[in-house]
Amino acid sequence: MSAAIALFTRELRGRTRLFVSCAVLACVPFLATLLPAAQAHRADVIAMVGGFLAICVGAAVALATGGSVIVRDLAERRMSFWFAKPLHPAALWFGKASAALLTCLLSFAIIAVPAMLAGGGAWKNYWLGETSVLGVSALGIAVLFLVSHAFATVVRSRSLLLALDFFFAVVAVGALLLLVWPVVLGGAVEVTKWLALGIAAAMLAVLAIAPVWQLERGRADIRRSHAAFSRFFWPGIGVVLLVAGSYVAWLVSAKPADLQTVASVEQAPRSTKVLVTGTAAGRGDYQSTFLLDRTTGSYERVATPPWWGIESSQDGKVLAWLQPSGLFRVRQLELHVNGRATGILASLSSRMVLSGDGARVAIDNGRTVTVYDVATGRIAGSAAGFDSRSQASMYFVTSDLLRVVETPPLRIAELDLRTRRLTRTGSPLSAALRNSVSVSGDGTRMFVRGPNVIADARSGAAIATLDAERYGAASMLHDGSVVAAAFAKGAARVHLYGPDGVRRHELTLPGTPGLWITGEVEGGRVLLTTRHGMLVVDVNRGVIVRKLDGVRGPTPHLGADPRLVRYGASEELVGRTEKGQLVLWQPEGQAAPRPLLR
Amino acid sequence: MSVIAADGVTVRYGKKTAVDGVTLSVAPGSVYALLGRNGAGKSSLVRAMLGMLEPARGRVTLFGEDVWRHRTRLMDRIGVVSEEADAPPELRVRDLAALSSRLYSRWTQSALDERLGRFGVAANARYGELSKGQKKQVALALALATSPELLVLDDPTLGLDVVARKSLFEEVIADMAERGLTVLITTHDLSAIETLADRVGVIKDGKLVLDDELEALKSRFRRVRYAGAPAALAMTAASTRAWGSGTEAIVTDYDDVAFERLRRDSEASESTPMTLEEIFISVAGEEQR
Numbered sequence: 101m102s103a104a105i106a107l108f109t110r111e112l113r114g115r116t117r118l119f120v121s122c123a124v125l126a127c128v129p130f131l132a133t134l135l136p137a138a139q140a141h142r143a144d145v146i147a148m149v150g151g152f153l154a155i156c157v158g159a160a161v162a163l164a165t166g167g168s169v170i171v172r173d174l175a176e177r178r179m180s181f182w183f184a185k186p187l188h189p190a191a192l193w194f195g196k197a198s199a200a201l202l203t204c205l206l207s208f209a210i211i212a213v214p215a216m217l218a219g220g221g222a223w224k225n226y227w228l229g230e231t232s233v234l235g236v237s238a239l240g241i242a243v244l245f246l247v248s249h250a251f252a253t254v255v256r257s258r259s260l261l262l263a264l265d266f267f268f269a270v271v272a273v274g275a276l277l278l279l280v281w282p283v284v285l286g287g288a289v290e291v292t293k294w295l296a297l298g299i300a301a302a303m304l305a306v307l308a309i310a311p312v313w314q315l316e317r318g319r320a321d322i323r324r325s326h327a328a329f330s331r332f333f334w335p336g337i338g339v340v341l342l343v344a345g346s347y348v349a350w351l352v353s354a355k356p357a358d359l360q361t362v363a364s365v366e367q368a369p370r371s372t373k374v375l376v377t378g379t380a381a382g383r384g385d386y387q388s389t390f391l392l393d394r395t396t397g398s399y400e401r402v403a404t405p406p407w408w409g410i411e412s413s414q415d416g417k418v419l420a421w422l423q424p425s426g427l428f429r430v431r432q433l434e435l436h437v438n439g440r441a442t443g444i445l446a447s448l449s450s451r452m453v454l455s456g457d458g459a460r461v462a463i464d465n466g467r468t469v470t471v472y473d474v475a476t477g478r479i480a481g482s483a484a485g486f487d488s489r490s491q492a493s494m495y496f497v498t499s500d501l502l503r504v505v506e507t508p509p510l511r512i513a514e515l516d517l518r519t520r521r522l523t524r525t526g527s528p529l530s531a532a533l534r535n536s537v538s539v540s541g542d543g544t545r546m547f548v549r550g551p552n553v554i555a556d557a558r559s560g561a562a563i564a565t566l567d568a569e570r571y572g573a574a575s576m577l578h579d580g581s582v583v584a585a586a587f588a589k590g591a592a593r594v595h596l597y598g599p600d601g602v603r604r605h606e607l608t609l610p611g612t613p614g615l616w617i618t619g620e621v622e623g624g625r626v627l628l629t630t631r632h633g634m635l636v637v638d639v640n641r642g643v644i645v646r647k648l649d650g651v652r653g654p655t656p657h658l659g660a661d662p663r664l665v666r667y668g669a670s671e672e673l674v675g676r677t678e679k680g681q682l683v684l685w686q687p688e689g690q691a692a693p694r695p696l697l698r
Numbered sequence: 699m700s701v702i703a704a705d706g707v708t709v710r711y712g713k714k715t716a717v718d719g720v721t722l723s724v725a726p727g728s729v730y731a732l733l734g735r736n737g738a739g740k741s742s743l744v745r746a747m748l749g750m751l752e753p754a755r756g757r758v759t760l761f762g763e764d765v766w767r768h769r770t771r772l773m774d775r776i777g778v779v780s781e782e783a784d785a786p787p788e789l790r791v792r793d794l795a796a797l798s799s800r801l802y803s804r805w806t807q808s809a810l811d812e813r814l815g816r817f818g819v820a821a822n823a824r825y826g827e828l829s830k831g832q833k834k835q836v837a838l839a840l841a842l843a844t845s846p847e848l849l850v851l852d853d854p855t856l857g858l859d860v861v862a863r864k865s866l867f868e869e870v871i872a873d874m875a876e877r878g879l880t881v882l883i884t885t886h887d888l889s890a891i892e893t894l895a896d897r898v899g900v901i902k903d904g905k906l907v908l909d910d911e912l913e914a915l916k917s918r919f920r921r922v923r924y925a926g927a928p929a930a931l932a933m934t935a936a937s938t939r940a941w942g943s944g945t946e947a948i949v950t951d952y953d954d955v956a957f958e959r960l961r962r963d964s965e966a967s968e969s970t971p972m973t974l975e976e977i978f979i980s981v982a983g984e985e986q987r
Binding site: 102103106107110113114173177178179180181183184185186187188317319320321323324 | 711745748749750751752769770771772773774776778780782784785786788789793796797798800801802803
């Protein structure tokens, strides 16, 4: 320890000239205020120039000292001076490194502190507050210093081991991406943050300790020093990645029965499959996603993020979703159909819709919409020229005809897959709101919220205009009738319109400041989700036939298809209780919900 | 117990073998001169002996302890003057002394000051600005100020003029006489070492080809000139060459009885002692100076 202190004080004393230079540089922000253009914003100029200069100088000193503190002596064959003395490698490294790090921080502080004091509030504005900028700078300087030392060790030895180091670096970066990506896909902001911080801290610790091993085993010879560094560093990084990998493996290994909270339940109509997303015990905000069979309880883990959801064919036999296309192509998504990869690729921002028979899929990539044959992966048709700023809804009218509806302003186009031609069929309707279009089951009519019109789905020509209400939620049902809800004074008023646009019924729901229209059930039932639970409304009679408190779901995802999800008359629906349990419930009758998983 | 004991030490740099299975020992209070041509492996062996280089095979003990494992502790008992001026050039001599004084347990500042005074080196001079000779003098002064039990001098006179060489060796001799210091020295200054060394090792192509007491070497190695043919010599000859009508041989196992027998046959025979330099040349090669 005393040897390390002796070295530390010696090294620090040798840097007096640098500190004097920094003190001179600290005057630069103040001199900058003498410029005519700067005089009106004195505090801003001092804060900005001072902060920028301090960061640049701190970083430069970190890079320079990191690259020279040990490696220069090794490269210039002067390390024997230190090894001829009763000096332990740890004392040598920590003595020199701590002095170098303090030098970097002092260089930064000598310039930053006067600017911070003179800049006052301006400093806070530019540099996110005193604590943040100082903390981040200190960490950044330490990282730069250690990385610079590692880099200099590897490069200045001029050893062939450099190729091996490069190989390991590539493997480590690849492994890191593989580790973090599943966590990101699980929507785990907090876990990702702490995992990244943990990995970074552990890697920094390896970087900080590796030079001790480097000096202990490599001693005065630069090539042996490099070899010793690599022999410690890469296994160290390997252990860090292994530990992090084990944690991630445990994180993603949650089973449906482990779920403590269920975030969403998406049910594929006429299918036994349910897409369940939730968080499990001890796994923070990481959301596991499962494709669960509601009849058998069997499940498969799906790598699709919770916000993408699944699409299904009309008969429920074809289920499709997007997930990362491979280990190293994490930013590219691949269409999976019934668990099988199709080779059809999409980008992270893509949305997709399946044809009624499940044979084709349309993928929207912003400006372009492409239709693929699911079985072969071949392109059946493609159209460009869409406005990427608009939100495009799309649906297959038939397997050969895709209709694209952009809002706002509302514009309609059809892609005929037999002729492979895109035709603009509808005139712009400027009053349409974003995401405001819903379409009837047969695709002949649509309802546009905002102007509140029932229109021809192909031409956009208005057929009927509804009440001039400001509806917060509205949807056209399968048969062309419309359900719309307006909210005021903590209550919801639900209006039920016939396909002709005539209002047939009105329901008032006190204590319901908001609701979502989340599906319909064959036989004229519509599912409303409130903050209390589920309501099943008989559209024809205008009455609530079932009220289920404490259960919510199924909840469709915000997909590209503007048609409301329609469940079979006899289908059991899946929901989640407030305690996070999955339950099955009947939209008809008053039978109590039963647990899905035992 | 030997101060230095090398046992089958092999040092490799990649595929190149710099030191090949060297075994030697240095007794307490003795001066061991390790000689060899440039690139013979002296410095590599010295670095291995100082625990700066891990041998690929074999091991080195200093004062009975493995130097690779216990280098930090052992270095407190050893003073080193390296082949190259390796001290940080930006440091002043007094800073070097201050640093060393905090690292060694038996530091004697007065000894250092005295020597620097004798050498005429200013304490506030920067190490990098000193002449080559002054750097060596400072290195020696620093090494001796640690009151070492073993002094390792790796080619200490390299690049020094005659006066500087003389003063450097005088310091070593004085310290040896005073404290019974053990010295390991590698040098090309064979005439100077001849008065100092107790034992000599010659390293050639990484192998220790000669390791003996200096006096024993001098009595073993003789130049013998005689009238007969080379075959008439009854001693081992390192080399033979024509000498007039007779032969001149460098013998490595000179024996008075054998020489008297030779002399009986040829009255013109003569035997002359060899200097260390001559012995070295006969063992290590003609080019060495």
